[in-house]
Ligand code: SF4
């Protein structure tokens with residue numbers, strides 16, 4: 537009799553959890569029609585940022601490329617034409633390529649960046665039919681002209697390097713950073 541009673545109690549306990557969860561709203565969403573709001577620090581696809589005047593924040597210093605543990609970033613930097621500078625520094629990134637399949641979304645690149653030029657944002661819907669379609673060029677990564685955001689760094693607990701005003705990357709030079717030969721070149725698209 538005691539055994540039957542204890543089984544009934546256990547059954548009641550189990551079913552109470554079932555009934556409790558039946559009354560809760562469902563946790564699934566009908567993706568992709570409905571999208572869940574992701575946390576502000578979600579590390580999805582990279583975005584390259586601009587200043588208000590349209591110049592690119594990236595000064596081609598290669599720190600992100602050098603720190604990337606997956607060799608997912610490839611950059612070729614060029615000297616700016618002082619009459620028509622692309623960036624706010626001596627140099628700019630002529631080629632800025634990110635292989636989304638190599639990337640492990642660790643965020644080291646955005647942590648290393650002295651100018652807040654690169655951040656990982658909430659676009660996590662990353663898929664393609666070919667490997668090459670997952671290699672993003674600068675033009676695909678840059679935020680559109682007229683947009684000047686700081687991205688997810690605004691949600692960081694600690695200030696981003698660019699907000700600490702110790703080094704803004706504006707005086708980086710090819711000699712200082714090894715002329716871009718830190719990793720082997722990724723395949724051309
Ligand atoms: S998130 Fe990490 S793995 Fe991806 S590009 Fe940046 S540093 Fe490399």
Ligand code: SF4
Nearest residue numbers: 594595597598600649
């Ligand atoms: S660390 Fe920042 S400024 Fe330097 S190359 Fe990378 S994105 Fe550009």
